[in-house]
Amino acid sequence: MDTKWRNRLIIIGWFVLFAFGVSGVISALINENDYYQRNYFKTSQFQSELENLTKYIQAFDINGQSKEEMKKAITVSKEEIQNKRDELGDLTELISDIELQYQSRIDAAKANENDKIADIYIKERDQKIDELTKNLETDENIQKSIIEEKEKNIDEYFKELESYRQEYENYQEAFVYYLKNTETGQIYTNLSTKNTKSVDQSINNETMYYIQSYPTRENGYLVFNEGPVVNGSENLSDLLQTNSNDRYEGKIGVSKNTPVTNMIMQNYHNYDNQRIFYWIYTLAGILALAGSGIIGKRIAVIEKIAPSKWQSKYNNIPFDIALILQGISVITSMALIDSTSYIYFNIHADDIVINLVFLTIIIGLTLVQAIYLYNRLKTIRSDKIVWQKTIIGRVLRNIRYFFASIINVFRNAFLNRRVGTQVFLLLTIVFFFGLLTALIFIDEDFLALYIPAILIIGVPLFILIIKRTGYFNQILLNASALAKGEFKPDLTIIGRSVFAKLAEDINQMKHGVKQSQNAQAKSERLKTELITNVSHDLRTPLTSIITYSDLLKNPELTEDERNAYIEIIDRKSKRLKVLIDDLFEASKMASGAIELTKEKVDIVQLLQQSLAEYNETMEASQVQFRVSNPDHPVYAFVDGQKLWRVFDNIIGNIAKYSLANTRAYIHVQKENHQVRITFKNVSKYELSENIDELFERFKRGDESRHTEGSGLGLAIAKSIIDLHEGTLDIDVDGDLFKVTVILSIIDN
Helix, strand or coil: CHHHHHHHHHHHHHHHHHHHHHHHHHHHHHCHHHHCCCCHHHCHHHHHHHHHHHHHHHHHHHCCCCHHHHHHCCCCCHHHHHHHHHHHCCHHHHHHHHHHHHHHHHHHHHHCCCHHHHHHHHHHHHHHHHHHHHHHHCHHHHHHHHHHHHHHHHHHHHHHHHCCHHHHHHHHHHEEEEEEECCCCCEEECCCCCCHHHHHHHCCCCCEEEEEEECECCCECECCCCCCCCCCHHHHCCCCCCCCCCCEEEEEEEECCCCCCCHHHHHHHHHHHHHHHHHHHHHHHHHHHHHHHHHHHHCCHHHHHCCHHHHHHHHCCCHHHHHHHHHHHHHHHHHHHHHHHHHHHCCCHHHHHHHHHHHHHHHHHHHHHHHHHHHHHHHCCCCHHHHHCCHHHHHHHHHHHHHHHHHHHHHHHCCCHHHHHHHHHHHHHHHHHHHHHHHHHHCHHHHHHHHHHHHHHHHHHHHHHHHHHHHHHHHHHHHHHHHCCCCCCCCCCCCCCHHHHHHHHHHHHHHHHHHHHHHHHHHHHHHHHHHHHHHHHHHHHHHHHHHHHHHHCCCCCCHHHHHHHHHHHHHHHHHHHHHHHHHHHHHHHHHCCCCCCCEEEEHHHHHHHHHHHCHHHHHHCCCEEEEECCCCCCEEEECHHHHHHHHHHHHHHHHHHECCCCEEEEEEEEECCEEEEEEEEEECCCCCCCHHHHHCCCCCCCCCCCCCCCCCHHHHHHHHHHHCCCEEEEEEECCEEEEEEEEECCCC
């Protein structure tokens, strides 16, 4: 515990030493111009006192006219009279302003039946009007008014000048001056004699602490370029005797007979003590700063006063706020150093300790911030987020977002230019009528413009807005009903406005919703049929397998019966395998999980191979096949195995489901860059009018499901053709069933 407190005391002592050192060095730099001088009379402070003296000499001696003399010297030029007229303005307007000013008071008095007060206001009004009329009627009255103003300015000038007299007399206790105008020869002095020889006897090195002779080597003659000490004297520049071009020669000195209590002598005697203290304070500050540097290096003071664990928390402060805080600390430190140096040099010992404590705290805060800020600046180039988190950055970003949102609002307003233009014109017209209404209260003549505008523009526009509002309400009601699933009659399309386009879109949306609902209902029905058909088709062979398997368990069966049962089980198993394989293949086709192995294939030859597979079936059937195809090969880039499956399925369906004693036609035709393969046959089953349902899973032309097909053939075939980016279409005309396959081919 003792070690911890000792470390804290060392840190506090280091802060005090560092603050004192910084204060001493900076104070030395601030006050070097004064305390480098050998005596007080060469300091800037004394030069300022000397300048004040010359101003007082100018005001009290050189411009030493009496109030009466200045008033007698007043003149008024024609230009001043004209300027006064311009300042007062037009007589008619001024009289009108006075009448308006009093009219409300007179009316209020009469309303209260107070005739005496009303008469007083009337009399006062008439008197002001008479005075104003007289003043503006002749140049003499205006001249008189100007003279009165100048006399008033003179009175104020002398009143203010008198307030400086005591200070001037204090200067005269210390200073002796003898000045001569080089142009006029006029002498101004506070000596009892104006003789040049007597002046040399009075103002010399034996009788004076300091002598300033004019002309000087640096500035030459004394010239009163600056204005007199009295504010507002520029209004009397034509009456004052000072000429800015006049030059003065002579001497100004500080007498050795000056009382010790005089301010100049107090500053003179204090300067030596302050100068000695300045050098002591400066050297002590340098030693303290050097000592703090040595001690700080030994005890690693930077790590102790600015631990790295606080760096992350300091970095959370927005960067610009951190800079502002650092700036405030530096400015406060400089102000305290300046005030502290003033206290030190004036040796106010009772305030030194208090100021040193405050100075230590402020400089300590400044130093700690500077360390953390320096560490932060080293990484700021790579940390772009720092700039984004600054307050200025956020403000600029918000301003940018604000203007971007305004621009976006206007852009959105004109997404439909017709609507944006109509709204803009409407708002412009409304603004115009609002402005016109306001102008009516200013001037009733605007009624002549307002009434026709209302009749020609306002009323038709009002009726149009009411009609459009009603139409819009109908659209809202229809849209609301559509959102609830209710289908109201179609909206009437009126005109070509944006509301008409909106009504048309809502009508189309309603029909689209109806179609979607019908499609959804159809999908639900087909799903139900799918489940039913899959269950039926899979259960039928499976039931046969289970039944004949149980029969095989009977030991009394004959060998012929046993072989017959095994044959049935084998046939039903193959049937079940076909159903399951087709089901998985259809699922893979629908999901797109199948890959094609494409190669150059002759479509005509592939079709002939497919027909050859069904040669025995076609001969056994009572259907006559008629095939027509080109004599030359027709090549396409396809998966031959998958395309053979398509042909096999379609030809198999023709063989199974064609009406007996009918003909089936297969036609291959080359068209541009495509090949069209057409299959036609007469179905022995009545076909559904909905052709699309024939492509559904487990959908058959035989609704009774007595045939051996899986019901997946056409669905698989269409999926294969779709993967080849071709088309497979079905047409039904009564019992005539037509399948058309179109594929892209390769030019020979």
